[in-house]
Amino acid sequence: MNLFSEIYGAYYRIAAKILEERSVTPARMNELIRKYGFRDSILFLPPKLDPRSEENWGLLQLENGVFKAVTQNPPPKIVTALQKRWLKAILIDPKIRLFMDDTTIARLDKRLEDVQPLYRSEHFHVADRFSDGDNYVSESYRSVFRTIVEAVRKQQLIDVTYRSRKGTVKQIMLLPVKIEYSHKNDKFRLYAVRKKSGVLSEGCIVNIGRILSANNTGIVDDTEVSLNEIRSFRRCDEPVEVHITSERNAMERFLMEFASYEKQTELDDDGCGCTVRIWYDESDEAEMLIRLLSYGAALEVLSPPSMRHAAAARVHRQYRLLSSGGKNFS
């Protein structure tokens, strides 16, 4: 059993697609290569499949200008031992109950009774996840979650009642678009578009943990809404630009921590520091600022001015606090 095996590879998958269609024109073959292959596969794969080529693998034969499969059956898509072990492992995760009911889980578990899980929860330890993650055990949470998943899939409007940050209960009509999970917060959030007076209006983000009830109206709204449309007005106008020095390995730590962001990096001429520009969602601005400050003097916020001023204000306040009474500061 191997994670890195050609049986899962792009080339095997393309060959299987072609054999599944039984016969393809050269144009259709190229279309499948472009769709399922890497960017340059179209340069390398056609001679391996084209029966007129000397390098061909012998999977197709030429008949009346089309390429016919030499095989007699569509290639079977089998759940491999590795995939079964993975399925067995995810059955142990409490979040599986967001997707499947207990009876279905028990049936799948029975089907995989001779299979060893690929991993167990005790193999892994997350050191610093926030402690107020969503309550996946709650039956009402699961019910809300499943309603939302189904509505996202079917593009159906849902009638949602939720408790706002200020504690007030509100009711809104939403067209759900995507569900976001944060590994750090261990929470799900719903990206949706609000429907007001029968018209799709502004995009919004709702913590699923705050939703008290969600009812699927069954009304399909197939308006094309992309996640980027909801996010576009939230993406920062200007990236935050910072300079990081290499002291105490800050540069490597920073680039690793912010690896999940869209960014541009430039190393200083002396190699002892770098300038990084990071694009982030505006709603994450406060989080971004405190994460940057956590690098202390190894990092300087350069721009935009608003972010630099916010960092400076906090630093000055800190300096004053310690100067006016902090032990051992002077």
Added chain:
Amino acid sequence: MSSFSELIKNFHKTRSYVRDFFIYGYKVRSDFSRKSSRTYDDEKRRVESWLGDYISYSTSERGKQTCICVDSGHIAENPLYNAYYSKSFTANDIRLHFFILDILSDSYQLSLKEICNAIDQRFNSVFDVQTIRLKLKEYTDEGLIIASKSGKTAYYQLSTDRVMGFMEEFEGLPDAVRFFSEQPNFGIVGNSLMRSADMSNDIFRMKHNYIVHTLEDILLPDILLAIDEKRYITAESFGVHSSVMHTDILVPFQIISSVRTGRRYLACCDTKYKNICTVRLGFIKSVKVGEVCENFDALQRKYQRCLKRCYCVSMSRPKGVQPLKLVIRTDPDETFIPERIRREMRLSTLEELGDGRYLLTIDCDDPNEAIPWVKSFIGRIESIEGGEPIILNRFFRDIKRMEKMYGGESEE
């Protein structure tokens, strides 16, 4: 062009290039001094081919920089999975793959001899019997084929577990696969299942997701096997600042990850220094499973004791270390601050002192690990004491340097 291939034999070499393009983004050709410039060109071209949409270029005075530029919260599927879908193979491998599956699709079960004959007749292709035997053995291990014996003869049949059958039979499974395929730790396996079922992830997005971890997953099967069988491993690693390789014999216990810093570690016992420690998974090149470790249970108990007092990954306790005590000041309308502290703190207590002041006590083995989090409260720390003198002095020095950096009061 003839010698270049999109496919690779050695995952570890490519893994290191992808990692550098993704994490650093500022490296230029001359920074990749480990191998020849032709190797660099080939690896770069491969990465461009796998991840075309996510590659960006910029020019600095040092040269042209190649960067894998992606916000992991905005993508449906981890593009780095493509590295796993690029394993090279021979013409015979792919021929036999489809020929064997085709022959067995028509029959309940066949012997090796029958399979050889059928391949010869149907495809007019003759393969060495031993080659077919080895392929059947490989596919039995992979679960594609089930082998059984009748007398002295081995018979082979296709596994009846089909991807679409699973997806249809178990309600909710397709969405579960969509979600878990983007989770850390073996998400690649779920993605392979999703692709096999012609599915895509059109529902979920992942925030704070360190997609680069998938490249380290290649090491996990051996590490987890060694943990389960209580064995040593031999790990070949390079340092953070150096490409010089070193080999260590370790007793592995657990994989520790930080969802805030994006780092993932192997918690283990280093047999050379006989101490419990953590090793960055990203710096381990390869792992070999070794002999059974006789005192595994005792070492693991020691590790569990260390873990209870470990703030993140540091397993050592400096001499004379004291609990770190901070007084945090908040304004009356800032109830979200104590809420945030309670949500994020570990090995800590929070005590309300009145007037919006809170005493935060962090009692762990190495308070230095808590300092980056402490600094995220800059602007609110009325006092800080305890820990170690070196930690406090560095903190105070940092605040003074930052005050200068931001131009004193003039910049507020």
